[in-house]
Amino acid sequence: MKQEQRPRVRFAPSPTGYLHVGGARSALFNWLFARHYGGQFILRIEDTDRTRYQEDALDDLLSGLRWLGLDWDEGPEAGGPYGPYFQSERTDIYRRYAEQLIAEGHAYKCFCSPDRLAQMRKERQARKEPAGYDRRCRGLTAQQRRDREARGETAVVRFKMPLEGETRFHDQIRGDIVVQNETLDDFVLLKTDRFPTYHLANVVDDHLMAITHVLRADEWLPSVPKHVQLYAAFGWTPPLFAHLPIILDPSGKGKMSKRKKLAGNREAYVHLKDFRAAGYLPEALFNFLALIGWSYDDHTEIITRQQLIDHFDLDQVKPSAAAFSYEKLDWMNGQYIRTMPVDDLAARLLPVLRDAGLSPDMDTLRALVPLIRVRIKRLPDAVDLVDSFFVPEVHPTPHDLVGKKQTVDQTRQLLDLAYQTLASLPTFAETDVETALRAVVTGRQLKPNAFFGPIRVAVTGKKVSPPLFGTIHILGRERVLQRLQAAITLLQE
Numbered sequence: 001m002k003q004e005q006r007p008r009v010r011f012a013p014s015p016t017g018y019l020h021v022g023g024a025r026s027a028l029f030n031w032l033f034a035r036h037y038g039g040q041f042i043l044r045i046e047d048t049d050r051t052r053y054q055e056d057a058l059d060d061l062l063s064g065l066r067w068l069g070l071d072w073d074e075g076p077e078a079g080g081p082y083g084p085y086f087q088s089e090r091t092d093i094y095r096r097y098a099e100q101l102i103a104e105g106h107a108y109k110c111f112c113s114p115d116r117l118a119q120m121r122k123e124r125q126a127r128k129e130p131a132g133y134d135r136r137c138r139g140l141t142a143q144q145r146r147d148r149e150a151r152g153e154t155a156v157v158r159f160k161m162p163l164e165g166e167t168r169f170h171d172q173i174r175g176d177i178v179v180q181n182e183t184l185d186d187f188v189l190l191k192t193d194r195f196p197t198y199h200l201a202n203v204v205d206d207h208l209m210a211i212t213h214v215l216r217a218d219e220w221l222p223s224v225p226k227h228v229q230l231y232a233a234f235g236w237t238p239p240l241f242a243h244l245p246i247i248l249d250p251s252g253k254g255k256m257s258k259r260k261k262l263a264g265n266r267e268a269y270v271h272l273k274d275f276r277a278a279g280y281l282p283e284a285l286f287n288f289l290a291l292i293g294w295s296y297d298d299h300t301e302i303i304t305r306q307q308l309i310d311h312f313d314l315d316q317v318k319p320s321a322a323a324f325s326y327e328k329l330d331w332m333n334g335q336y337i338r339t340m341p342v343d344d345l346a347a348r349l350l351p352v353l354r355d356a357g358l359s360p361d362m363d364t365l366r367a368l369v370p371l372i373r374v375r376i377k378r379l380p381d382a383v384d385l386v387d388s389f390f391v392p393e394v395h396p397t398p399h400d401l402v403g404k405k406q407t408v409d410q411t412r413q414l415l416d417l418a419y420q421t422l423a424s425l426p427t428f429a430e431t432d433v434e435t436a437l438r439a440v441v442t443g444r445q446l447k448p449n450a451f452f453g454p455i456r457v458a459v460t461g462k463k464v465s466p467p468l469f470g471t472i473h474i475l476g477r478e479r480v481l482q483r484l485q486a487a488i489t490l491l492q493e
């Protein structure tokens with residue numbers, strides 16, 4: 001595509017549930033495409049199905065997109081020249097266009113009751129005929145129609161699908177697609193409640209909102225022939241279509257599902273909010289999602305938002321489905337955690353630690369970041385590593401304190417030794433601590449772990465902690481000595 005043709009693309013979710021990670025990926029591809037070409041990214045809320053409407057879905061959607069950094073140029077809260085951007089506020093428009101199609105002979109009213117339709121479906125199934133409407137009302141005369149309206153019968157409006165010929169279209173990812181019209185249904189445009197179906201509202205809005213490219217999940221591919229026929233009936237040029245490959249679960253066999261547990265009994269997140277709550281960084285998830293179905297080359301994994309904007313285009317989108325790898329996401333998140341500026345990471349850890357009931361001070365947290373960042377893949381992993389820095393005292397068990405090949409007495413003596421050594425240090429810098437403690441190990445011909453293990457448990461309460469000398473330095477002399485003394489006392493009892 002040439003630079004001067006600025007695309008207008010849209011993400012058009014229905015607020016029927018929380019934002020799915022697959023939906024977020026569709027939004028992201030649209031956003032990247034718009035940003036790459038300096039076009040517009042439009043957010044349109046397809047909320048005409050009142051029966052499936054979920055109250056908190058919209059908030060979840062908007063905050064999820066914002067968290068990922070997908071700002072929209074037009075849409076809810078942003079406004080724009082093509083509004084309203086909620087389909088529920090556009091129902092008059094759809095009715096008008098449905099009337100127009102009836103008037104021009106491209107649509108008709110159908111009075112068939114739900115009972116009759118159910119009966120018809122059963123009979124067609126029995127005869128092994130394709131599902132769909134048998135077009136009984138398509139042939140009603142104007143008089144018959146008026147009579148039934150006069151009797152107050154409710155009707156839907158159906159599209160009058162051409163009965164012969166074929167529908168052709170080109171998908172930017174899938175290539176040329178041809179469908180025989182006889183396989184296409186006289187689908188509903190307006191329901192009995194006078195609300196439009198997805199098909200009508202979607203086509204009318206993509207046209208009125210001057211959408212140039214439709215990028216969406218390929219579950220919508222079967223709808224395209226219907227839409228192409230609708231565009232033709234209106235005399236409009238359809239946008240370009242690009243259907244994105246589906247995201248499969250880690251096994252590569254089925255759809256992603258919350259119900260499937262992962263290896264290690266881990267929960268399989270599918271909603272964006274769950275990834276967020278689990279402590280993934282938005283920039284890592286952004287990078288990760290961009291590489292599901294799209295690639296820069298055959299090996300680049302870490303790629304920044306700006307690089308993605310610079311390079312993103314549709315020709316590198318692969319048509320084959322891609323499996324979602326939680327391991328890869330963990331790895332990628334870890335990479336972002338390792339490389340982000342210390343202050344930034346500290347600021348992101350702060351709310352996570354607060355949520356865990358800790359009250360960290362920023363200076364300590366900043367000092368801890370370099371010690372822990374290589375050990376965490378997700379933000380909450382930090383809680384267990386740093387909590388001992390933000391509590392007044394720790395509570396090691398004698399069992400953890402006493403090493404496997406040691407007696408209680410030996411351990412107590414070692415802790416005593418550590419106490420004396422650290423108490424008499426002139427300064428408490430990390431290197432001083434290290435030099436002094438290592439000198440004890442050498443002087444007494446100890447195994448390093450036999451000495452460092454009990455010290456670690458005494459000062460952190462745990463067998464696993466950030467690197468010991470840094471830990472001791474950050475805790476500070478007073479607290480370290482207090483904790484060593486408490487452990488010694490515990491072992492005396």
Ligand code: GLU
Nearest residue numbers: 012013014046202216220
């Ligand atoms: N409202 C549809 C959805 O929920 C939009 C599909 C499309 O992009 O056309 O995904």
